[in-house]
Amino acid sequence: MEGALSFRLCIVSILPLFISKPVFSETEFVIYQNPAWHYVEKIKKFSVQLNDQVEDGCWINASRSKDLVELELLRSGSTISDAPERSTRIYISATGYASSEQSCAVNVNLEVYYTDTRSIYSTDGEFLSIYNGKLWDRFRIMTGPKSSMSERVHDAHQAMIQSFLVELSKNAGAVRSEILENAPAEKEEHWRSFIEYENN
Numbered sequence: 734m735e736g737a738l739s740f741r742l743c744i745v746s747i748l749p750l751f752i753s754k755p756v757f758s759e760t761e762f763v764i765y766q767n768p769a770w771h772y773v774e775k776i777k778k779f780s781v782q783l784n785d786q787v788e789d790g791c792w793i794n795a796s797r798s799k800d801l802v803e804l805e806l807l808r809s810g811s812t813i814s815d816a817p818e819r820s821t822r823i824y825i826s827a828t829g830y831a832s833s834e835q836s837c838a839v840n841v842n843l844e845v846y847y848t849d850t851r852s853i854y855s856t857d858g859e860f861l862s863i864y865n866g867k868l869w870d871r872f873r874i875m876t877g878p879k880s881s882m883s884e885r886v887h888d889a890h891q892a893m894i895q896s897f898l899v900e901l902s903k904n905a906g907a908v909r910s911e912i913l914e915n916a917p918a919e920k921e922e923h924w925r926s927f928i929e930y931e932n933n
Contacts, residue, residue: 762915766908769847769868771928774905777811778820779803789831791839793883798825798890805894821847827886837882842872843893869897 781803785795802825803813814820829839849866852859871893875885909928916924 761917761920764908764911764915766904766911767868768908769849769866770901770904771908773821773845773847773868774901776821777806777809778814779806779811779823780814780817780820781806781823781825782817784824784826786826786828787839787886788829789837789879791829791831791837791879791882792827792886795825795827797883797887798827801887801891802894805891805898809898825890829882831879832876835879836877837879838874838876839882839886840872840874841886841889841893843870843890843897845869845897869900871896 781799783795783799785792787795802823806813806823827839827841829837832838845868846865847868849864851862851864853862873889873893875882875889877885912924912928913921
């Protein structure tokens with residue numbers, strides 16, 4: 734299906750600033766997971782904003798989607814914030830239209846972003862880069878009767894945020910497990926304390 738159809742639920746997380754050091758500088762061990770999973774789960778503070786770009790009555794009562802997303806976040810133990818600059822930001826948007834008098838087409842997409850940092854070194858200096866990194870995404874193209882499309886969009890929003898929260902828990906746990914598996918024996922208690930502290 735071609736065209737400008739898009740729905741996007743975009744999460745941008747403000748994480749503690751990690752400044753990358755040169756590989757040769759006192760690196761104790763390496764993990765092959767994205768540590769952002771751990772910090773997104775640790776923070777669990779979200780603001781939710783809604784952008785309705787659906788035409789022809791294909792997404793009625795769009796605020797229902799916002800309510801469902803916030804409900805799932807609250808059920809997961811997260812908090813909802815009115816300060817986007819100090820929280821993980823969730824943007825719910827949808828673009829779609831009626832493909833006939835009684836049918837609609839909508840592309841549903843969920844993207845998760847976090848704020849990442851990296852220091853770039855050269856022989857004579859360095860600079861810091863701060864940018865959005867994509868953590869997770871899903872999409873779904875939906876077509877069908879206009880009479881049921883709004884409810885299907887609401888259900889898709891809810892299912893996607895549920896899927897993200899499940900993977901958030903799994904992947905954050907995998908990060909912590911890999912840290913403990915790879916930490917030097919003499920530093921295991923240090924890193925265990927770090928994980929437990931950061932996870933409270």
